[in-house]
Amino acid sequence: MKNYFSLAFASLLFAGSAGAQGLYYVGSEAQESLPLKWVVGVTASYDDNISPSYGNEQGSVAINPYVGLSFVNITPQTTWDVYVRLGVLYYLDAPAGTNDLNNQSRAGVNLTHRFSERLRFSSRNFVAYELNPDYSYGVASSAKVGEYFYWQSDNSVGFRWTERLGTYTGLRLAGTSYSDLVNNGTFTWELYNQFRYQLGPQTVLTGDYRYGQTTGDGAASDSSDQYFLVGVEHRFSPNTIAIARGGIQLHEIDGGDSYTSPYFELALNSQVTQQLSVRAYTRYGIESNDTYQIHPAGPSIFDNTQTLRFGVSSEYALSPMMSIFGGVDYIPTSYAGGRRISDNAGVSDLSTDLINAYIGLSVKFNDYLTGTVSYNFTESSSDIQFQDYTRNRISIGVSAEF
Amino acid sequence: MKKTLCTVLLGTALGLLPSMAEVDCLELSLTVKHTVAAEQSKVLEIVSAQVAAAPSCACEIVKAAIEGSAASADTVAAIVEAAAVAAPEQMRLVSQCAVAVAPDALAKVQAVLAKLDPNLGDSAASTKSAKDSKDAKAPASEVAAMPNPLDFPGKGPIGPTPGGPGGFPLIPQLPPIVIFPPDVSNVNPQ
Numbered sequence: 001m002k003n004y005f006s007l008a009f010a011s012l013l014f015a016g017s018a019g020a021q022g023l024y025y026v027g028s029e030a031q032e033s034l035p036l037k038w039v040v041g042v043t044a045s046y047d048d049n050i051s052p053s054y055g056n057e058q059g060s061v062a063i064n065p066y067v068g069l070s071f072v073n074i075t076p077q078t079t080w081d082v083y084v085r086l087g088v089l090y091y092l093d094a095p096a097g098t099n100d101l102n103n104q105s106r107a108g109v110n111l112t113h114r115f116s117e118r119l120r121f122s123s124r125n126f127v128a129y130e131l132n133p134d135y136s137y138g139v140a141s142s143a144k145v146g147e148y149f150y151w152q153s154d155n156s157v158g159f160r161w162t163e164r165l166g167t168y169t170g171l172r173l174a175g176t177s178y179s180d181l182v183n184n185g186t187f188t189w190e191l192y193n194q195f196r197y198q199l200g201p202q203t204v205l206t207g208d209y210r211y212g213q214t215t216g217d218g219a220a221s222d223s224s225d226q227y228f229l230v231g232v233e234h235r236f237s238p239n240t241i242a243i244a245r246g247g248i249q250l251h252e253i254d255g256g257d258s259y260t261s262p263y264f265e266l267a268l269n270s271q272v273t274q275q276l277s278v279r280a281y282t283r284y285g286i287e288s289n290d291t292y293q294i295h296p297a298g299p300s301i302f303d304n305t306q307t308l309r310f311g312v313s314s315e316y317a318l319s320p321m322m323s324i325f326g327g328v329d330y331i332p333t334s335y336a337g338g339r340r341i342s343d344n345a346g347v348s349d350l351s352t353d354l355i356n357a358y359i360g361l362s363v364k365f366n367d368y369l370t371g372t373v374s375y376n377f378t379e380s381s382s383d384i385q386f387q388d389y390t391r392n393r394i395s396i397g398v399s400a401e402f
Numbered sequence: 403m404k405k406t407l408c409t410v411l412l413g414t415a416l417g418l419l420p421s422m423a424e425v426d427c428l429e430l431s432l433t434v435k436h437t438v439a440a441e442q443s444k445v446l447e448i449v450s451a452q453v454a455a456a457p458s459c460a461c462e463i464v465k466a467a468i469e470g471s472a473a474s475a476d477t478v479a480a481i482v483e484a485a486a487v488a489a490p491e492q493m494r495l496v497s498q499c500a501v502a503v504a505p506d507a508l509a510k511v512q513a514v515l516a517k518l519d520p521n522l523g524d525s526a527a528s529t530k531s532a533k534d535s536k537d538a539k540a541p542a543s544e545v546a547a548m549p550n551p552l553d554f555p556g557k558g559p560i561g562p563t564p565g566g567p568g569g570f571p572l573i574p575q576l577p578p579i580v581i582f583p584p585d586v587s588n589v590n591p592q
Contacts, residue, residue, distance in 0.1 A: 076469045076503045117431060117465065120552060125434035158552040163428075235556030303406035 012080040036071040039085075043372075050091055051098050052143045052380070057389070060093040060223040064104060064397075081110035089131055099180075102131040102147050122168070127151040135329040135356055136311050138283060141290050142333075142354055142380055142387055146180030156192075164198040176289060177217070183301070183341070184294035187215030188224075202235040208245060214288040219341045221303050222254040223288055227263055240270040250346025251286040253303045257337060261286045261306060280312040290333070294385040295347045297340055302350070304337035325374075326359035334361060335384075352382035360395075371398050431462035433458045438470035450484045453496070468503050478507035483514045493518060502549065528564035532550035 043066075048059040066087030073080040076210030084107040094100035108126040114119070128150045133140030139150055156170025170192055177185040197205045208229040215222050231245030246264035253259075265287035271277050287307045293300060308375030331354040338347040360374030378391040411515050434452055438445045452463045464485050468478055482500045486493040497511050549555060 073504060076472065117462070117550065118429065120406055160550060163548050164551055168552070196551040198548045199556075200556070201549060202556040204551055204555045235554075238556070241554065241556070295592055 034070070034072040036069060037066040037401055039066075039070075039399055039401050041066055043375075043392055043395050043397030045395035047091075047391070047393045049389060050094065051145060052378070052389040052391050055110045058093075058095045058098075059362055060091040060095075062092065063090045064088070066104070077114050079110075079112040081108075083108050099146065104130045104132065106130065120158045122154075122156050122158060122170075124154045125152065125267055135309070135331060135354075136281065136313075138309055139289055141287070141307055141309075141331050142352060142382075143378070143391075144178055144181060144184070146178060149177045149179070151175050165196075166196045168192075168194045169194065172212070181292075183216070183218040183220050183299075184290070186214050186220070186288055188288065190215040204233040206231040206233060206245060208247075216288070216291065216301075218292075220291050220301055221256060223303070224252050224254070225286070225288070226250040229263065239272075240268075242266070242268045249285050251304070253337075256303060259286060259304045259337065261375075275317040276314065277316075278312065278314045280310075282308070282310045284308045291335075293335055293338075293350060293387075295338060295340065295350060296383075296385065297345075297347050298342055300338045300340045300347045302335035302338040305333060305335055307331065321364045322362070324359070324361050327357070329356040330354070331356075350382070350384050352380060352387050353383060354378070354380045368400050368402055369398060370401070372396070408422045427456070427459035427462040430456060430459050434463050435466040435470035438467050442471045445450035445473070445477070446480055446484045449481050450488045453488040453492070457492050460485055460489050460492040460496045465503045466498050468500060473504060473507075475504070475507035475510045478504045479510035479514045482511050483518065486514070486518055490518075499560045548560070 012370070043064040045062050045064065046059065047062055048220065049057040050060050050062070051058070064087055066085055068083070068085035068087075070083075071080075085105060086107075087104045089102045089103075089104045089144035091098070091100045106126070106128040109123075110125070111121075113121045129135075129147060131147050132147065135141075137150070142147070152174040154172040156168045157323065158166060158168045160166040172190040172192065172301040173188070174190075175185070175187045190210055192208060192210040195207040197207075199205050206229075208227060208231070210225070210229075211222045212226075213222070220383045227247060227249050229245045229247035231243065233241075233243045235241045244264070244266045246262070249261045249263035251259040251261060264283070265285075266282040268278070268280040272280075279318060285307070289305075291302050291305050293302060309329070309331050311327065311329040313325070315323055315325040317323045326360070331352075333352045333354075335350040335352075338349065339345065340347050356376070356378045358374055358376040360372055362370060362372040364370050373396045374394075376391075376393040376395070378389075378393075380387050380389050382388045387402050430452070434448065438448055441448065449463060449467045453460045456463070460535050464481055467473070467481050471477060471481075473481060484499050485496040489496075493515065497515055500511055501508050
């Protein structure tokens with residue numbers, strides 16, 4: 001795993017490109033109001049492996065129409081941040097046994113209400129029902145068969161105890177389920193408390209304690225997790241901000257073994273120049289998702305799934321009307337503590353390395369119309385059945401904003 | 403008028419407390435907030451009197467006044483101007499505090515700063531400016547120097563982009579919005 005650390009930090013240092021969401025989160029809220037904006041668009045794409053974890057490779061042309069809206073409203077006391085995108089992904093040549101029509105939709109509502117200088121309430125809510133996972137959300141570590149449903153609700157109360165010391169205390173609920181798979185769904189609740197000490201105008205030190213329980217679907221294990229973390233939120237300059245947290249994770253399987261693991265998470269957001277922006281994230285720890293895998297000895301559950309997630313994304317504006325964007329997600333996962341479902345016999349460890357890279361060009365034709373062309377490459381190297389594959393996707397789309 | 407006079411006198415009396423004892427800026431800000439809410443038309447007088455009496459609490463006073471009066475962008479700018487005139491050494495600080503609670507008023511606040519002191523530059527915080535500020539004239543009160551620990555530290559054009567979890571747009575904003583960072587200002591020009 002040391003190699004993972006080295007690679008992640010080296011990549012962080014030398015990153016030059018990238019683009020996406022969730023783990024990129026740098027811990028704050030929208031900064032300015034945006035009026036209600038509607039978006040309607042359609043994307044046509046060619047996918048050379050539409051069911052990468054199921055049988056032989058088969059390509060297909062796909063159409064993805066969508067409609068979306070977003071708005072941000074900020075008053076001195078309350079911030080609303082709402083976005084919805086509803087779409088479908090229709091494969092024109094879907095092979096037998098594969099759905100030709102799939103959801104590709106997401107929505108989110110974020111609210112912060114400041115009762116006073118001392119007291120505030122924060123709620124961040126997100127739901128996705130889609131076929132192709134966004135790896136930067138920190139949930140999927142490989143493509144699955146069929147659509148997945150993921151939701152999360154994170155609600156906390158912030159209180160400023162003294163001039164420099166504050167706390168956020170909250171409850172996070174999250175769930176995943178797969179329409180075509182068993183033993184993959186999870187439900188997690190997690191209580192947490194974060195101490196925040198304002199070290200200086202540009203720096204907040206943090207100390208986190210989190211306790212959560214996860215209920216696994218079917219044969220998947222139930223487990224509990226505790227995190228003891230210290231960290232820092234820092235603004236290096238007006239244009240560069242970062243958070244870093246690290247510590248220990250205790251992962252305990254109900255009626256089973258306990259595991260201790262280092263845990264860390266990093267996020268970086270920088271406007272390097274007027275044209276170039278870069279974002280990056282890293283997270284490492286034991287995860288409770290994707291614990292069900294097809295081992296050569298038979299379907300198995302792995303209770304010690306250590307996952308490193310690293311991502312970097314970038315956008316570069318060639319001109320006010322044209323930009324290029326690109327990014328990489330790298331997710332190596334080791335599956336240990338495995339047991340065969342049929343007889344609970346121990347099985348050997350497995351591993352998967354997933355790389356997801358993309359690059360694209362977008363052109364703003366006028367105030368309303370934008371065109372985008374992109375290429376996405378995914379490679380999964382694994383000793384798990386059906387998890388060793390490559391995938392190429394080429395997309396061209398147009399969208400209208402109003 | 404009588405009520406207003408009483409309000410201002412009360413506020414001034416409260417503001418004089420620091421000369422007798424260490425003032426509690428949070429308590430003072432609550433008083434200002436309630437007072438301004440009751441007398442919105444006198445918000446500038448109240449701010450001016452309070453900041454002059456307790457410049458070390460200028461940040462909290464300005465924020466309380468903005469919140470208490472549910473100030474528009476123009477009013478925010480006027481509040482900043484009143485505070486800056488009352489305590490010129492706190493000009494930069496109050497502008498940052500004002501923008502912290504009323505980010506929509508950024509442009510108007512910058513205009514006020516440009517008007518009052520063209521050499522001051524932009525009000526955005528930076529490592530350099532924060533350091534300079536600390537070296538030059540450290541605010542007398544910790545509360546004035548320290549932002550709210552519940553917020554992400556510092557101010558600047560880079561922050562979470564609204565529109566998605568993690569602050570990134572679910573609906574792609576392409577081409578990307580090009581941010582023109584403000585010049586780093588020297589708060590202690592020679």
